[in-house]
Amino acid sequence: GAVVSQHPSRVICKSGTSVKIECRSLDFQATTMFWYRQFPKQSLMLMATSNEGSKATYEQGVEKDKFLINHASLTLSTLTVTSAHPEDSSFYICSATSGDFYGYTFGSGTRLTVV
Amino acid sequence: ELKVEQNPLFLSMQEGKNYTIYCNYSTTSDRLYWYRQDPGKSLESLFVLLSNGAVKQEGRLMASLDTKARLSTLHITAAVHDLSATYFCAVDIMEYGNKLVFGAGTILRVKS
Numbered sequence: 001g002a003v004v005s006q007h008p009s010r011v012i013c014k015s016g017t018s019v020k021i022e023c024r025s026l027d028f029q030a031t032t033m034f035w036y037r038q039f040p041k042q043s044l045m046l047m048a049t050s051n052e053g054s055k056a057t058y059e060q061g062v063e064k065d066k067f068l069i070n071h072a073s074l075t076l077s078t079l080t081v082t083s084a085h086p087e088d089s090s091f092y093i094c095s096a097t098s099g100d101f102y103g104y105t106f107g108s109g110t111r112l113t114v115v
Numbered sequence: 116e117l118k119v120e121q122n123p124l125f126l127s128m129q130e131g132k133n134y135t136i137y138c139n140y141s142t143t144s145d146r147l148y149w150y151r152q153d154p155g156k157s158l159e160s161l162f163v164l165l166s167n168g169a170v171k172q173e174g175r176l177m178a179s180l181d182t183k184a185r186l187s188t189l190h191i192t193a194a195v196h197d198l199s200a201t202y203f204c205a206v207d208i209m210e211y212g213n214k215l216v217f218g219a220g221t222i223l224r225v226k227s
Contacts, residue, residue, distance in 0.1 A: 006157075032213065034214060034215070041222070042219075042220075043203065043217045043218065043219050043220050044158075044203070044217050046214060046215070046216075049214055093157050093158070095158075095215075097213070099213065103146065103148060103160070103163050103207070104148070104160075104207075104215060105160075106150075106157050106158045106160075107157060108156070108157045109156065109157040111155070
C-alpha cells in the first residue's frame with residue numbers, strides 16, 4: 001500500500017530558530033500534499049495544500065511567511081517553521097494523494113517543541 | 116461552508132458493550148473516511164466509503180454511509196480495551212479542492 005514517510009518524528013528547537021519537516025511519498029507520486037497541525041485533544045487543522053511545482057495554497061489564518069511549504073517534486077514536500085516561537089509547538093502531520101481511488105495517506109507526524 | 120459534526124465527542128464504555136459513533140456532514144460528499152488515532156501517533160485509515168448504502172466491516176468495527184441523510188456511522192461491537200483511541204471521520208469534496216474536512220473526533224475509552 002501507499003506509504004508516506006515524515007521526518008523528523010520529534011524535534012526540539014530554540015525560540016527564534018527555523019525547523020524543516022520533510023514528507024516523502026515512498027511508493028507513489030503525490031500530486032498533492034497537505035500539511036495539518038494538531039493541538040492536544042483537538043482535531044486536525046489543515047494549514048496548506050501543495051501541488052508539485054506550484055505555490056502552496058494556505059488556509060485562512062495561516063501565515064505563509066512563517067510556514068514555508070515547498071513541493072519540489074512528486075515525492076517530496078517540506079514544511080519550514082521560520083522563527084519558531086513556543087506557541088508553534090504542536091503536532092504536525094502531512095498527507096499525500098495521487099488523486100486516485102486510494103485517497104489520502106498520512107505521515108507519522110512530527111512533534112515540534114519550541115523552548 | 117462544509118461542516119462535519121461528530122458525536123459523541125467522548126465515549127466511555129464497558130468491555131463487551133456495543134455503541135455507535137455518528138458523523139453528519141453539511142453538503143454532498145464524494146467520499147467519507149474513518150480514521151483511528153492513538154495517543155502521540157498519526158492517523159490510521161480504517162474505512163473509505165464511496166457510495167450510498169456502503170457498509171464495510173473490519174473486526175469489531177463496522178462503518179456505513181447514507182448519503183441522502185448525509186450521515187455515516189461507526190458501530191462498535193463487543194468493545195475491547197484495545198479499541199480505546201480517538202476516532203475521526205472526514206469528508207472529501209472535490210469542489211473544495213479535493214481536500215479532507217475532519218470532524219472533531221470521538222475519544223473512546225473502553226473500560227475493563
